[in-house]
Amino acid sequence: MRPKTGIGAHVSTKGGFLQAAKRAYEMGATAFQYFPKNPRSLSLKSLDRKDAALCRDWCGEHGLASIAHSPYPTNPALGMTRGEAGFHAIVSSIRNDLEISNACGSVGTVVHFGHIQTKDPLEGYRNLIHCLDTALEGWQGESKILLENQAGDHGPMGTTMEEMIQIRKLSRFPEHIAFCFDTCHAFASGVWKAGDEAVLLEKGRQLGYWNDLAAVHFNDSKYASGLNKDRHARIGHGHIGYKSMQRLLQSPHIKQAVVVLETETGGDGTHREDIQLMRSWL
Numbered sequence: 001m002r003p004k005t006g007i008g009a010h011v012s013t014k015g016g017f018l019q020a021a022k023r024a025y026e027m028g029a030t031a032f033q034y035f036p037k038n039p040r041s042l043s044l045k046s047l048d049r050k051d052a053a054l055c056r057d058w059c060g061e062h063g064l065a066s067i068a069h070s071p072y073p074t075n076p077a078l079g080m081t082r083g084e085a086g087f088h089a090i091v092s093s094i095r096n097d098l099e100i101s102n103a104c105g106s107v108g109t110v111v112h113f114g115h116i117q118t119k120d121p122l123e124g125y126r127n128l129i130h131c132l133d134t135a136l137e138g139w140q141g142e143s144k145i146l147l148e149n150q151a152g153d154h155g156p157m158g159t160t161m162e163e164m165i166q167i168r169k170l171s172r173f174p175e176h177i178a179f180c181f182d183t184c185h186a187f188a189s190g191v192w193k194a195g196d197e198a199v200l201l202e203k204g205r206q207l208g209y210w211n212d213l214a215a216v217h218f219n220d221s222k223y224a225s226g227l228n229k230d231r232h233a234r235i236g237h238g239h240i241g242y243k244s245m246q247r248l249l250q251s252p253h254i255k256q257a258v259v260v261l262e263t264e265t266g267g268d269g270t271h272r273e274d275i276q277l278m279r280s281w282l
Contacts (some may be wrong), residue, residue, distance in 0.1 A: 002056075002142070003065035004214075006031025007278050009261040009271035016048070017055035017104050021272050023063055027270040028279075029112055031065040033215075033260040034156075035102035036109070039071045042093040047100055053098050065258045066148060067180070068101035068109040070094060077114030077157065078213045079127030085269050087131070094135040094145070102141035104159045107258055110146045110180045113158025124157055128160040146180040146215050151188035151230035159189035161209040164247070168212065178214035181257075183248065184233075185217070194203035196243040201251050207271030210253035218278070220245060220260050234263045246281045255282060 008029030008107035013020045017034065024032035027160060037045035059066060068277060072091065080087050097109040116124040137139075150158040157163070168177045186192055193202040200217040204210045219239030248254050259278070266273040 002060065002107065003011060003063055004107060005256055006063075006065040007275055007282075008032040008064075008258050009263075010034065016051040018051055018058055021055050021059050021062075021066065025062055025064060027272040028275050029271070030063060031067075031258045031260055033067050033073065033110070033258075033262070037071065040073070042071060042073050044092060044096045044098065045142075045210045047103055049103060052100065052103035052211050055100050056103065059194050060104055064103065066101075066106040067258050067260065068104070068143075069118055070097050070098055070109055070111045072112060074118075074123055075114040076111065076131035077116045077124035077128045079116070079123070079130065081127075083138075085158045087118040089227060091131060091135045094131070094138075098135070098139065098141060098143050098145070099246060104141035106143055108144035108146040108178060108180075110148050110215060110217075112148050113153035113163070115157050117152070117155075125163075125167065128167060132167070132177065133172045133205045136171070136176045137174055138204065139173065144178045144214060146178050146218070148180040149182055149185050149189070149191075150182070151182075152190070152228035153188070153230050156189075158184070159191060161191075161204055161207050165207055178211065178212045180215040180217060180254075181213055182217035183240065183245065184219035184221045185230060187225050187277040188223060188229055188231075189222045190228075194240050197247040197251070198245055201248075201253060204253060206280055213253065213257050215226065215257045216257045217262050218245070218249065219262050226244075232263050234266075235261075249278060249281050260270060
């Protein structure tokens with residue numbers, strides 16, 4: 001049985017997936033995020049089943065939860081705008097990520113909502129649904145696609161809870177889709193402001209968004225709310241601040257998920273200090 005919750009950070013997979021898990025554990029984490037392959041490319045990676053199995057079993061023994069993160073070029077909203085080859089490259093990459101994350105025992109693979117420049121505002125949404133459905137066709141694994149909200153730096157698409165819920169609802173395979181909530185992205189997009197945590201949490205509850213939350217990117221923001229700038233900061237070193245982030249983490253909706261930092265490290269080169277702070281809040 002794979003753990004579903006925990007607190008940790010994004011870690012390097014240098015040396016393999018098992019080493020990534022040990023790297024997280026050594027800094028006091030109970031969860032971690034990793035790239036299943038080269039984060040700059042959609043090129044597929046052959047699954048090292050032995051390393052993945054060792055990672056899965058070791059995490060099970062030590063109580064670590066994990067999530068994978070798809071490569072940066074993954075943009076499921078593009079559809080066929082870059083040709084069939086471009087579409088199938090994204091689909092194949094997402095499926096490859098799912099296979100690797102599933103073998104490692106991970107809860108899922110984070111996939112950005114995506115963006116597109118088009119005159120038809122619905123085109124990107126249709127493309128996204130088609131892309132996810134194609135990638136999930138025949139999928140039987142436990143690892144899910146974790147759809148992530150965006151900061152709005154490429155436009156308003158994919159910034160709201162309502163969009164996440166609707167995409168999942170319209171998919172042919174909603175049981176294989178869950179959500180990853182990025183705190184910095186939500187703040188940057190203007191979905192909430194520091195001090196309005198109760199409003200944000202209640203809205204998510206009324207919409208049913210939290211029911212399908214599986215992961216949280218727990219990042220402060222280097223810029224003010226509503227500026228659409230996706231720049232992460234360490235906890236309390238940005239415009240969200242300690243108090244607001246503490247209130248979020250203490251919410252039962254948030255702490256039920258895999259919560260990971262995607263921020264700069266502390267003075268010792270790890271996230272140990274921030275992980276300890278987060279744990280003290282709980």
